[in-house]
Amino acid sequence: MGLIHLLLLGALLPHLSHSARVSVGIVNGTEAKPHSRPYMVSVQKHGRHICGGFLVSDMFVMTAAHCWKYGDNMTVVMGAHDLSDNRTSTNMAVKYYHIYPEFALEGLNDIMLLQLNGGVKKSPVINWIPIREKKKPIKANTICSVAGWGKTSTNGNISVRLMEAEVTVVGRKSCAKSWGSTFYAPTMVCTAGRGGFCKGDSGGPLVCNNTAVGIVSFFELENCDYLSKPNVYTKIANFVRWIRGIIHNSK
Template identity: 45%
Template sequence: INVIFQISLVHSLAFSAHVIVGTVNGTEAKPHSRPYMVSVQKNWLHTCGGFLISDEFVLTAAHCRKNSETLTVVVGAHDLKNKTEGSVCIEVKSYHQHPDFTEDPVMNDIMLLRKKVTQNEKVNWISIPIKEDETEVHSVCSVAGWGRLDNGSLSNRLMETHVKIMNHTKCENKWGKGDSGGPLVCGKTAVGVTSFGDPNLCNSPELPEVYMKVSAYLQWIHKFIGNQRNQRGFCRRKRRKERE
């Protein structure tokens, strides 16, 4: 995971971040300790992270899908190369990019992927904010992903690190491929989606990441998931998809 050296409130829709503990590459997560984590893949290769917010929807970054390409999601994984750990590969049924998403500059970089999963000890969704709110400056949060390590290699195993929210507006758009789309987690709530910064607005050498603020998009998110989150989304079991 290519981690951040600075987290700041960039504007009302986004954050950026600063690593406070661990190595630059983060540390390997305890296997299956983050059952909401999803690998978003193209042609069976990891492209982006994502996270379950119900039994039917993954939240990720809009830029992770280009040119109407077909994506799949892998749930229940820790080591993406380990085909015996019980992970499941699922085809995405529908794609919902934010209607105001733009790539230059990067704005509203958020997307919902619809699919059906079954809850177990390795697969579960994470809470999102229930109302639009600000994450307090200096809050200690965490990020995780299977992205590119500092030495240039890709991590097959889920990595994690801790970050601190900071009120600083200088940042630079430098990213580890594969970390995009994953969650910024504060406490037990996913408050951000890993995105990009705007290089025209940022001017810091410390390699920050920028996150779309989930609470700013609650109305849009609930247009799709409705009241599902109040119905304990995983209680209806369904035959598991084919395993990979």
């Protein structure tokens, strides 16, 4: 896999070395104001956080396709800030796993919709976020943000409280040059900066102007702290027709 580190890829490719099995958290960030991101969810298996995700409707969570493997039964925790405190959170089982048909383990088309086993109601701690539908590239140097419950450094600990960090969009040509054609595709968007994601935040949203524009996908292998390559996200706008079709057909 070269320098790419797909989050939780070990769950999908058990023959990989241990160093390639770790998931993706927030580096050089700060604790988010509690419930300031009511769309954020913790995707869990057996009561353990494995990925981030975000509500895009009352019945659907968007996350990364590589977070799931055949036979997994996932639950979604909504309305949480501190994962050790369940006073405000709501747990819901996943009914269907909608993985994009052309998802590839190399990081291409890394998007999945989790259809919840019931609808959720908006509240001060639970709400969904709009997604970007325009395929026009986001301008380089745009300031956006990423959030999650993952590790705060390469060798650090998982954060039980939601963390967030500002990131800067990297132009397509620059990102393609850094990663090369083997790993970069037009269905991706990249960021750099002092902050970023690390192990444990797979599937979380890249948010620009209060809109979800990307899904956390992969980063430089075993290096969250001092990146020489941009962080990479799945570009949501390229999948809008598929997303709308899944949501519409569920009604």
